[in-house]
Amino acid sequence: MLLSFRTIMRLLTHNMLTSHVKGVTNGYPLKLQAENIKVMSVDFNPEFVARMIPKLEWQALIQAAESIGHLGDLPRELMPEYESNEEFLKMAHHVLMEVEVIEGNLECPETGRKFPIKNGIPNMLLNEDEV
Amino acid sequence: MASLDVEGIGCCVVQNEDLIRIDATVTSGLEQIAKEEVEEKLGTKVVKRRGRIRFDTPYKDFAHKIQSLRTLENLHVVVADFEKEGLATDSDKDAVLKHFYQLVKTFDWGPAVCAWKTFTGAFPHEPGPPKKKQKIQDSAKDTSKMLERYENIISREDGPDSDKTQDEAADRTESVLSEDAQDSGTAKVVTQEKGMSKMEIFPLQADTQTSSGIQNVATIVKDKASSPCTNLSTDGQDDTNTVPAAVENHGPLKPKFRVTCNRGGAKHSFTSMDAARHFGGGINDDLGWPVDLTKFDIEVVLNIYGDQVTVMIALTKGSLHRRNIQHFGPTTLRSTIVNSMLRIANVQAGEVICDPMCGSGAISIEGGLDFRQCLHLSGDNHECACPRTRANIATINNQRRRSGQGVLPVDTLRWDVGNLPLRDETVDVFITDMPFGKRHGSKQGNWELYRRTVRDMARVCRYSTGRAVLLTEDKKCLNKVLTEYDSLWSKKLVLFIKMGGLDAAIYQLKRTNNPFPKFLEHELLSSKRKQKKMGIPRSERVGEPITEQLGEPITEQLGEPFTEQPGVNMGEEGMEENFGKQTEETPVSRDTST
Numbered sequence: 201m202l203l204s205f206r207t208i209m210r211l212l213t214h215n216m217l218t219s220h221v222k223g224v225t226n227g228y229p230l231k232l233q234a235e236n237i238k239v240m241s242v243d244f245n246p247e248f249v250a251r252m253i254p255k256l257e258w259q260a261l262i263q264a265a266e267s268i269g270h271l272g273d274l275p276r277e278l279m280p281e282y283e284s285n286e287e288f289l290k291m292a293h294h295v296l297m298e299v300e301v302i303e304g305n306l307e308c309p310e311t312g313r314k315f316p317i318k319n320g321i322p323n324m325l326l327n328e329d330e331v
Numbered sequence: 332m333a334s335l336d337v338e339g340i341g342c343c344v345v346q347n348e349d350l351i352r353i354d355a356t357v358t359s360g361l362e363q364i365a366k367e368e369v370e371e372k373l374g375t376k377v378v379k380r381r382g383r384i385r386f387d388t389p390y391k392d393f394a395h396k397i398q399s400l401r402t403l404e405n406l407h408v409v410v411a412d413f414e415k416e417g418l419a420t421d422s423d424k425d426a427v428l429k430h431f432y433q434l435v436k437t438f439d440w441g442p443a444v445c446a447w448k449t450f451t452g453a454f455p456h457e458p459g460p461p462k463k464k465q466k467i468q469d470s471a472k473d474t475s476k477m478l479e480r481y482e483n484i485i486s487r488e489d490g491p492d493s494d495k496t497q498d499e500a501a502d503r504t505e506s507v508l509s510e511d512a513q514d515s516g517t518a519k520v521v522t523q524e525k526g527m528s529k530m531e532i533f534p535l536q537a538d539t540q541t542s543s544g545i546q547n548v549a550t551i552v553k554d555k556a557s558s559p560c561t562n563l564s565t566d567g568q569d570d571t572n573t574v575p576a577a578v579e580n581h582g583p584l585k586p587k588f589r590v591t592c593n594r595g596g597a598k599h600s601f602t603s604m605d606a607a608r609h610f611g612g613g614i615n616d617d618l619g620w621p622v623d624l625t626k627f628d629i630e631v632v633l634n635i636y637g638d639q640v641t642v643m644i645a646l647t648k649g650s651l652h653r654r655n656i657q658h659f660g661p662t663t664l665r666s667t668i669v670n671s672m673l674r675i676a677n678v679q680a681g682e683v684i685c686d687p688m689c690g691s692g693a694i695s696i697e698g699g700l701d702f703r704q705c706l707h708l709s710g711d712n713h714e715c716a717c718p719r720t721r722a723n724i725a726t727i728n729n730q731r732r733r734s735g736q737g738v739l740p741v742d743t744l745r746w747d748v749g750n751l752p753l754r755d756e757t758v759d760v761f762i763t764d765m766p767f768g769k770r771h772g773s774k775q776g777n778w779e780l781y782r783r784t785v786r787d788m789a790r791v792c793r794y795s796t797g798r799a800v801l802l803t804e805d806k807k808c809l810n811k812v813l814t815e816y817d818s819l820w821s822k823k824l825v826l827f828i829k830m831g832g833l834d835a836a837i838y839q840l841k842r843t844n845n846p847f848p849k850f851l852e853h854e855l856l857s858s859k860r861k862q863k864k865m866g867i868p869r870s871e872r873v874g875e876p877i878t879e880q881l882g883e884p885i886t887e888q889l890g891e892p893f894t895e896q897p898g899v900n901m902g903e904e905g906m907e908e909n910f911g912k913q914t915e916e917t918p919v920s921r922d923t924s925t
Contacts, residue, residue, distance in 0.1 A: 212706055213742045216683070216757045220750050228754060243737035248704040251681025255757070297740065315752075321717040324710075324746040 209322055212296040214264055215256050217322075219308035219315075221330045226310045229260035234268045236302035242293070249293045250283040261295070270299045345442045347391035352409040354385045354643055356650075357402065357667070360828030364671040365402040372399055385409070390442075394450045397646075401670040401701060404650045407632055407643035408450075410443040418638045419597035427601055428609045431633075434642075435613030443644050447629060450646045474715060481658070481722035484729075586628035588620045591645075596637035606633060655700065657726045658719050660691035662771050664764045664802070668830070669697040672762055675826070675839050676800045680704035682759035685791075687711075687748040687784065692720030692741070694762050696727065699739035707741040708758070710748070717745045749783025753791045755847065760798055761788050767804035767833065777805050781812045789819040790847045797842035798823075804835045813838070818845050 219227030258278050265271040274291050282288050306315040306322060315324050345351070357365040359382045366377040369386055373396055377386040384403075388396065397406060421427050592607035610633050614620055620629070630645040652665035672694070678684060682705045686694040689709035698707045709720055720743045728738045746752055765781065766772035772780065781803075788799055799820065803809050813822060824839040 209744075210742055213708065213744075216708075216753050217744075218752055218754045220752045241737050242740065243703065245680075245704050247680050248706075252683075252706070255683070321721060322744050324744055324752040325712060326747065326750065 209301045209317065210297055211261060211264055211299055211301075212252065212256075214301075214306075215261050215296075217306065217324070219310065219313065220324075221308060221311055221313055221326060224308065224310045227308055229257065229264065229309070230315070231307040231309055232264045232267055232301065232304065233307060234301045234304035236304070237268055237270065238300050238302050239298050240300055242297045244290060244293050246286065246289050246293075249289045249296065252296065253278070253282065253292060256296075265295050265299070268299070268301065270295060345390045345445045347389065349390045349442065350387040351390055351393060351442060351446045352385065352387050352412075353393075353397060353646075354383060354407045354409050354641070355400075355403040356383050356405040358382075358404065358665070358671070358828055358830065360826060361402065361668065361671045364674055365400075368400060368402050368670075368674065372396070390446065393446070397450075401651075401697075402667050402674070404652050404665075404667050406450075406646040406651075408443045408446045408646055410440060410631075410642040410644060411438045412639075412641045414638050415640055416638060418635070418640065419599055422600050424600040424605070427599075428605055431606050432609040432613040434610065435617045438642065440618065444629070447644045447646060451648075477715070478718050481718040484722045485718070485725045585620050587623035587626065588614060588629040588631055589622065589624050589627040590614070590631045590633055592633040592635065594635040596635075596639075599635070603635070606635060655696050655727065656691060656693055656723055658691060658722050660716065660719055662764070662766070663691045664693045665830075666693060666697050668802070668828070669694050670701060672800045672802060672837060673698055673702060675824070675837060676760045676762055676798055678702045678705060678760060682706075683708065683757060684760045684762060685709075685753075685758045686763050687746070687751060687761065687788070688763050688765065689720055689743070690716050690764070692723050692743065694764065695720070695741045695743075696723055696739065698762070699724075699741040700727070703740060705740065707739075708744070709741060710744045710746040710751075712745065712747050714745075717743050749780070749787050751787050751791050755790055756793045756797075758788075758791050758797065759793055760800070761792060762800045763802070765801055765803040765805070765809070767835070768808075769804065769833075774805060774808070777808045778812075781805075781808050782815070785812050785816050785820065789816060789842065792842045794842055794846065795844040799838075799840040799842070801838045801840065802835060803838070804830075804833050806836050809838065813840070819843055819847070 214230065214232060217228075217230055219230060221227065259276075262271065262274070262276050265274065272291060272295065274295055275288070279285070279288070282292075301317070304317050306317070306324075307313070308315075313330070315322055317323070355365070362379040362382070362384055365384050366379055369375065369377050369384065373386065373388055375386045375388055377384050397403075415430075418427065588611075590607040590611040592603040592610070594601075594603035594606060610631075611622060614631065615622060632641075632643045632645055634641040634643070652667040655666050656663055673684075676684075678698070684695070684698050684702070684705050685708040686692075687710050689695055689711045690713075692709050695707040695709035698705065711717055711720070724739055724741055724743070731738060744752075763784075765784070766777065768774040768777045792799065801809065813820060819842065820840045821843055822838060823841050824837075826837040826839070828835050828837060
C-alpha cells in the first residue's frame with residue numbers, strides 16, 4: 201500500500217483500553233508508542249469533560265500524555281473543585297480529545313505484546329494461542 | 332377557479348399562526364418513540380397510527396423545526412383527510428372514480444402548496460429523484476479496491492483545504508455497496524456521481540416501502556379517451572380528446588407532479604392505479620399542473636384505507652433514514668432506528684457509549700451527531716468493517732470541517748466482542764445491532780456469539796447505572812441467553828418492530844448491581860455435563876471456569892448469595908396496546924443442586 205493510514209486514537213480512549221491476553225493480571229495501562237501525532241479541533245464541552253474526569257485513571261492519563269510529549273501544563277494531581285475551573289477543563293479537554301495518535305503501537309506492560317495501529321485503526325484482536 | 336400556479340401563491344396565503352398538519356412515516360413499532368420526540372421538540376399533541384404519526388404545528392418556522400426531528404422517515408403535509416362512507420363497499424367503480432376526479436376541486440390547496448414551497452426551498456430548480464431506487468452491487472473480490480477507496484477518504488480527513496473540490500466530489504459520490512453473497516459472481520463495481528457524464532447503473536431491485544405493508548404502486552396516465560369527466564378546464568376549451576395547450580407547454584411556474592396512491596384495508600371496487608389516474612386527471616385539469624412520473628416537483632400522495640381517504644403532499648424527496656452514511660455495508664442500520672435506540676437508552680451527557688459490533692458505524696455516527704456530549708466507541712472484528720466506519724466518519728468530519736464545526740467524538744477499534752480490551756466498568760451504555768443470522772453470521776453461530784457478547788458486556792458495563800439496548804431478529808436466542816445471565820442483566824423493555832419485513836425486537840436492559848463473578852455457575856455445570864456426555868471419566872474431567880484456575884469444585888461457589896432477585900422485570904412504560912406486543916416471562920428458577 202502506498203498510502204499511509206491515519207489512526208485516530210484519542211488519549212481518552214487509550215485510558216480505557218487494557219491488555220486482555222490470557223493470564224495477564226496487570227494489563228493496564230497500555231504503553232503508548234506514537235510515531236505520528238496530530239492535533240484536531242474538537243468542540244469544547246465543559247460538562248462532558250467535568251463528567252468524564254472522575255471516570256478516568258488520572259495517573260495513566262498523565263503517563264500517556266507525557267510519553268508522547270503532550271502533557272503541557274496539565275497538573276499531575278487532580279485538584280478539588282476542578283469542575284468549576286474552566287481553564288483546567290480546557291486543558292483537560294485538549295489532552296483528552298484533541299491530541300490524536302496517528303501511527304504507533306500499544307504495548308502490553310506485562311507481556312510486551314504489541315498491538316499495532318494499522319489501516320487507521322488499533323488492532324486489538326488476539327491470536328489463537330493468546331486467548 | 333384560475334389555474335393554481337405556485338408563484339402566485341406567495342406566503343401571504345398562510346399566516347404564521349395557522350396550523351399545518353404534518354403526517355410522517357415511522358418504522359413500524361417505533362411510533363411511541365417518535366411521538367415522544369415530537370412532543371418534546373415541538374410541544375404539540377401527536378396522534379399515532381400504524382407506521383405513521385400525525386401532528387399540527389404552526390406555520391412559523393415549521394421547516395426548521397421538523398428538520399430537527401430525527402426519528403421520522405418520510406414527511407408529508409396533509410391537504411385533506413376525511414371519511415367517505417361506503418367507499419369500501421361501493422361496487423359502482425365508475426361513479427367512485429368520477430368522484431375522485433371531482434374531489435380535487437373541493438380542497439384548498441393553497442396552504443399545503445405554500446408549506447411545500449417553504450420546506451423544499453427553491454422551486455422549480457430541483458426535480459425529485461427517480462421513484463425506483465437502484466441498488467448497486469459490489470463484488471466480494473473487490474475488497475481491496477474498496478479498502479483503497481476508504482484509505483483515500485480517511486487520509487483526506489487531515490489534509491489541507493486545497494483539495495476541497497476533491498472532498499466535495501467524494502461526498503457527492505454515492506456508492507451503495509452491498510456484499511450480497513448470492514450475487515457476488517455477477518456484479519460489478521459501480522459508482523454513481525451526480526454531475527458527471529458517465530453513469531453506469533445496473534438496476535437490480537426496486538426498493539419497496541414495507542412500513543405500512545401496503546403495496547406502493549403508483550401511476551398516473553392521462554388517458555383522455557377513456558376519461559369519463561366532462562369539460563372542467565378553466566379556459567373553457569373543449570378538451571374531451573385534445574390536451575389543452577396550457578397544460579402541454581407548461582411555463583416555468585407550474586410544478587410537475589405525480590400522484591402516488593396507496594390503497595388497502597378493504598376490497599375496493601377499484602385499484603390504486605385507477606384512483607391515482609383519476610385523481611391526477613383532476614389535478615391536471617383543475618390546477619393546470621403537468622404530469623411527470625420521474626422528474627416531478629410535487630408528489631401528491633393519496634392514501635385510501637377502507638373508507639378513510641387522506642390526501643397529502645410529500646415534503647421529503649427521499650426517506651430521511653439514509654442520512655449520515657456514505658459507505659453502506661451489507662447490514663447498515665437505518666439512522667432513524669438508530670436514533671430511536673439512542674432515545675430508548677436515555678443517553679446523558681458525559682457518558683461513554685459503545686457499539687461493540689459496529690459494522691459501518693451507523694450507531695456511533697448518529698450518536699456523535701445528535702448526542703455530542705458523550706464519547707462514542709465503535710469496534711468490530713471484521714477487516715472491512717473498521718475501515719468502512721472510519722471512512723464514514725471521515726466523510727462527515729470533512730463536511731463539518733468545511734462548515735467550521737468540530738470533528739465527531741467517535742473512535743474506532745478492531746476487537747473481539749467476546750473479549751473486549753476495555754477495563755471493567757468503563758462503559759455506561761452499550762447499543763448494538765446484533766447479527767440476525769440472515770445476511771450476516773448464522774443462527775447456529777448466534778448461540779455462541781450472543782453468549783460471549785452479553786457476558787463481556789456485563790463485565791465492561793457500569794454496575795447498576797449501566798444499560799444496554801440490543802436490536803436483534805433472533806429473539807429466541809437472545810431470550811435464552813438473557814435468562815442465563817439474568818443475575819447480571821435485567822430486561823426492562825422489549826419493543827417489537829418491523830424492519831424490512833423482518834420481525835425484529837429492541838431489548839432495553841439494565842445492568843444489575845451484582846459484580847461480575849470469577850466464573851458463572853451454569854457455565855461450569857454445562858461444561859461438566861458436556862464432558863460427561865463425551866464419556867470422559869470423572870477423574871479426568873475439568874471444570875471449565877471462565878478465568879479461574881482449573882479443577883476448582885463447585886460447592887465453594889454456591890454459598891455466594893446474590894444481592895438482587897434474578898428475574899424478568901417488564902415495565903409498562905406507557906406503551907399502548909395498538910403498537911407492540913409484549914412478552915410475559917416467568918422468572919427462571921435456578922438449579923442449585925450439584
